[in-house]
Amino acid sequence: MSNLFTDQLWKRVEPIWNSYLEHPFVKGIGEGWLDHDKFKHWLKQDYVYLIEYSRLFALGSAKADDLKTMTAFAKLLYGTLDMEMELHREYASKFGISNDELEATRLGSTTTAYTSYMLNVSQRGGVENVVASVLACAWSYNFIGKELAKWPGALDHEFFGRWVKMYSSDEFTKIAEDCKHLINEITKGKPERELAMLEDIVVKTSLFEYMFWDMAESKEDWPINL
Numbered sequence: 001m002s003n004l005f006t007d008q009l010w011k012r013v014e015p016i017w018n019s020y021l022e023h024p025f026v027k028g029i030g031e032g033w034l035d036h037d038k039f040k041h042w043l044k045q046d047y048v049y050l051i052e053y054s055r056l057f058a059l060g061s062a063k064a065d066d067l068k069t070m071t072a073f074a075k076l077l078y079g080t081l082d083m084e085m086e087l088h089r090e091y092a093s094k095f096g097i098s099n100d101e102l103e104a105t106r107l108g109s110t111t112t113a114y115t116s117y118m119l120n121v122s123q124r125g126g127v128e129n130v131v132a133s134v135l136a137c138a139w140s141y142n143f144i145g146k147e148l149a150k151w152p153g154a155l156d157h158e159f160f161g162r163w164v165k166m167y168s169s170d171e172f173t174k175i176a177e178d179c180k181h182l183i184n185e186i187t188k189g190k191p192e193r194e195l196a197m198l199e200d201i202v203v204k205t206s207l208f209e210y211m212f213w214d215m216a217e218s219k220e221d222w223p224i225n226l
């Protein structure tokens with residue numbers, strides 16, 4: 001039996017992540033019919049989500065006990081700000097949205113809840129809490145990207161193909177693998193009670209991921225627009 005923490009985790013998250021593939025927003029990207037306005041809503045919220053998420057990588061670097069982990073987090077931080085967010089800037093320019101406008105997006109309710117949860121568990125715990133918080137995001141998008149890449153026409157779609165290509169790419173697979181490697185290293189020798197606590201963080205962030213797809217699908221914002 002494998003004793004990799006990510007193999008144990010996979011059994012818990014697989015049903016949740018498979019449900020993403022049934023979600024109308026994700027299906028719409030894979031089959032190419034997603035309403036562009038819904039995509040635009042995701043794009044803007046995701047951009048500010050990624051700004052908050054980048055803080056987690058910086059926090060991971062600050063909390064790391066060794067130079068190898070510190071460097072791994074620094075690379076992930078740069079990868080997000082420079083590579084992933086560049087995809088968003090490219091899509092935004094197609095919608096006529098400037099970088100400044102994108103950056104000034106107000107965080108919606110789900111985006112606030114999700115990023116606050118991750119920052120809270122990361123701040124109150126050690127570096128292992130940070131790795132657990134970031135794992136589902138990096139790994140599940142790569143899982144989705146690679147699944148959608150198998151759908152007929154998804155990679156070649158004139159609008160959404162770029163999205164599918166990016167999240168299924170070797171670079172993103174490497175990012176997901178680096179995060180998995182980090183958590184497997186960090187959890188080695190940890191007691192069951194601590195592993196269960198970390199597993200709970202990954203399950204909760206996986207559920208938040210589902211809520212983020214729902215948020216985009218319904219173009220959700222705060223209940224009262226002030």
Ligand SMILES: Cc1ncc(C[n+]2csc(CCO)c2C)c(N)n1
Pocket residue numbers: 046049050053076079080081084136137138139141142172175209212
């Ligand atoms: C809600 C939401 N969850 C996950 C990702 C994907 N993601 C976030 S950070 C990261 C690692 C490298 O940038 C990846 C793949 C996203 N964009 N939006």
